[in-house]
Amino acid sequence: MEAKENRKVKRSVKIRLKKEAWKEAKKSVSGKQGPVVASLRNFPSAPRKMRLVADMIRGQRVSVALNILKFDAKFASIILEKVLLSAIANWQLKNEDVNFEEADLYVKEIYVDSARMLKRLRTAPQGRAHRIRKRSHHLAITVDDRNRNVENDNEIQKD
Template sequence: MGVRKREMAERIKAEKKNLAFAKLNNCPTSPRKMRLVADLVRGKKVEMALAILRFNQKEASRRLEKLLLSAIANWEAKNEDASIEDADLIVKEIRVDGGTMLKRLRPAPQGRAHRIRKRSNHVTLVLGSSSKVNTETTA
């Protein structure tokens, strides 16, 4: 392996150490409904995101709240010596992808049938620290 490639791999590995992932597969909610709730917490601090999800009335918010708590637990397991308050965690990325579809038939008038698609989704949540890099400009 070349020097540049090794340095790049080490840098990516160091960046991933500060991240924590949680994934929810085959959640029986349509991706469109889940994205409405996911957009509310994207980029927010973890404490604020938990408050938003706890007091939102949509069913998808309950599932995302549980997923966020799981991501926090994963971060704590990875960084045992650090505390959440000092880390200043944010919801760095939240992605809602379409999952498998259950296809059903519903009777329709005049002997016809309509297809009913029961959608599901996959949610990936990434937590990261919001460390702001101080860039000094030389004039």
């Protein structure tokens, strides 16, 4: 009997009901989401240069990290600032009911990994050639709420 009822419902209605159920499930979990990640892949800059700036903001609160990046003179800080703003936007999408200013967001992890390397030849004296390595990197920033971590630790200790 249930199978017949399922057949009678239009396909478009089923899709709409699934979407509504998904939104309800998302709302019930919102505010309790874990850390969010923003990444940048294959950026044509040496990873060594990016790591200098990344080490400055690792573990910092988001507002402090944004100020550090805004007033740093390196080109890498401009790129890192954009990726950090993207991570904040991702966190806001996951936690719609929590205000960004009230949350104590911090840079939980930041990774700068080397990516593909373009190998080029540069002419050298006496008919030789030297290999030039044009490096690129991947960047991943994880942002999390410190208050959420403290609440979860307290719940675990109570059990």
